[in-house]
Amino acid sequence: DYRSVIDTDIGLRHLVEHLTKVGVCKVIGAKASKAEAAQLMHRIAYLRQSSLGDIVEIKPSINSDYDETHLHTDGAFNYDPPGIKLVQCLDQTTSPWEMIFVDGLALVDKIKSEAPQTLSLLQNNPVSYQYLRHDINLIALDPIVTLDSYDRLKRIRYNPKAQLPVAEQDLLNKQGLQAALKQFEAWVEDQSQQRKLSLNPGEMVLWDNWRVLHGGSAMNGNHHLAMCTANMEDFHSRLRVIQNQSYQRPVPQAREKIGV
Template structure:
């Protein structure tokens, strides 16, 4: 907590693996909030800023239930989905279950690209309407429709995944053959994601926080009984990347590289983080 080098190490792990566990977090919401804020300010949404909740359906969203949740990304309905999400289980009493699931969506997309390029193309090409409208006073939709797999315009690689059946609105501006192709592609991508060898299941414990890249990793959980208290929050992409670049390369090098092309292959280029 006290050293910037440790924060850098933390961000390096998130960037490399798509997720990271932090052990030894004091089991209280205040410390968890302070931990997130070592990266950047917490992103506020219609669910609030820093959240601390039990499964009580306060918000009409599947996250606030105790049902099984398959692998998904959050915020598919925002123009700019949050990049990081941190979870800290504060307590789980009178029950069991609630294991956490992580799947690397980038890796699954690469497999689809290699094995069935037409299906990969369909998921990168067809843009969908997305929405969040479970609560009476909210109906959020992104400014532009967006595909499931967003390909970076300079890097020719997937850099942002939107994958949540509950948030995908009906698409009306496409013909039947396109629909058939897209649904075939979605079914195949879903199969790859559900390959057990790709799924990382862990049981969260009080004192260990999990943070992950919401543009890359799909997350889910098994159903549970009893009462769980969970806290956490989101961090924006731009603020995370800014912090990471500055810590890794120093301000001078970052400023001297403004406007340079992104380059994921050269670790000496601050724009290899994007």
């Protein structure tokens, strides 16, 4: 509940811990106002600035990039992609806009057990992503899947629309990576891996952008959204403070599969 998160430490802790464990959290009870979206994110972490600002309003008529959305993670072209993303529905006069989520944690576990060679290719071969506008040229080179030193998922970096052609390597390796990319896309688009969530005016959803891929149904002129992001290090900092942990102690890694 929005007011519980804003007004109480217990509500804030519940949200932050749920987001850490499950990866996605829906918040109800807010007014349809981007100021309330910003206020909620401020409770969690500092708002992250981007080339579009800190709070971005999305309307299909003026944001052509959002006319239809595909499953991806945000900021694949950033050296340090956003850690937490928030989307709020500000208005809709027709049917609710439906979001789609895929749990990267469950997906990587599936690949580990069914196709370890594919995981190795995705983990050890960097892919380039680019965001290019008249005054912006962001490029990042990193593997799609990054595991930590304990062999746990650290981050997924994936956006087919922003992906540059696979770099010229030896032909066998290039073909292997292209096959792995095709297989990864098939797993992502498998509806059995997907969870759907609808937003009504005022409602918000937050998710771990390093773990969860997101997309959605095509938007029309009646849909109006607001979105903002935060850095993962700031989110983890807030989690440690809430749990009264010192900076030397790691963030708990016990995580559950998404059940939206």
